Amino acid sequence: MVPIIRRIDPEDWARARDLRLEALADPAAAVAFLDTLEVARARPDEFWIERAARASHGGEALQLLAEDGETLVGTVTVLVQGAGSADYFGAIIPERRAILVGVYLAPAARGTGLIGALVERAVEWSRAQGLALLHLDVHADNPRARAAYERLGFRATGHEFETAMGHELQMARAL
Numbered sequence: 515m516v517p518i519i520r521r522i523d524p525e526d527w528a529r530a531r532d533l534r535l536e537a538l539a540d541p542a543a544a545v546a547f548l549d550t551l552e553v554a555r556a557r558p559d560e561f562w563i564e565r566a567a568r569a570s571h572g573g574e575a576l577q578l579l580a581e582d583g584e585t586l587v588g589t590v591t592v593l594v595q596g597a598g599s600a601d602y603f604g605a606i607i608p609e610r611r612a613i614l615v616g617v618y619l620a621p622a623a624r625g626t627g628l629i630g631a632l633v634e635r636a637v638e639w640s641r642a643q644g645l646a647l648l649h650l651d652v653h654a655d656n657p658r659a660r661a662a663y664e665r666l667g668f669r670a671t672g673h674e675f676e677t678a679m680g681h682e683l684q685m686a687r688a689l
């Protein structure tokens with residue numbers, strides 16, 4: 515079955531939480547997500563309810579879900595960050611921008627082209643918000659993600675930095 519891609523609904527919060535916990539338990543998690551399974555598991559329901567609600571409407575955040583029958587098999591999120599706000603690491607963002615985060619496919623959905631379909635939907639939405647660039651940060655030692663992003667039109671901006679995960683690279687794609 516070809517997965518359906520749709521924006522998250524507030525009622526999806528528990529399933530989206532479970533998908534996030536699955537992502538954080540993935541062998542790639544150490545080079546994919548700043549969050550940890552331990553921290554995420556300890557979060558109260560309100561955290562997940564608020565997160566799903568925020569990404570389900572409006573122009574501040576978009577979470578897309580890929581659904582294969584009853585099963586969620588992938589997700590990406592776009593966050594819109596205002597000029598002058600601080601990023602995760604405390605650096606001031608010079609101009610309003612969109613950043614792609616929380617990129618995850620269930621193992622069986624990898625290598626199927628689904629990531630391309632999710633990213634295209636994320637690109638369309640970001641464009642509709644009047645943004646010119648879609649950014650993302652990827653770990654230097656996550657070659658599969660880097661190759662996928664390159665193929666989907668993202669290019670290294672030259673900005674590289676250290677996080678709790680290690681060495682990361684910024685990439686961006688024109689919208």
Ligand SMILES: CC(C)(COP(=O)(O)OP(=O)(O)OC[C@H]1O[C@@H](n2cnc3c(N)ncnc32)[C@H](O)[C@@H]1OP(=O)(O)O)[C@@H](O)C(=O)NCCC(=O)NCCS
Pocket residue numbers: 540542543545546547617618619620623624625626627628629651652653656657658659661662665
């Ligand atoms: C990252 C992710 C979304 C990519 O989706 P995907 O369906 O696996 O990606 P694709 O198979 O379409 O593309 C990956 C490319 O890397 C290649 N590849 C696979 N393993 C590789 C490796 N170890 N080293 C280098 N390239 C690799 C694939 O052959 C493919 O090449 P192609 O573009 O020439 O076809 C998915 O693998 C995933 O969810 N990974 C775990 C979570 C994660 O890392 N998220 C990203 C955080 S930034």
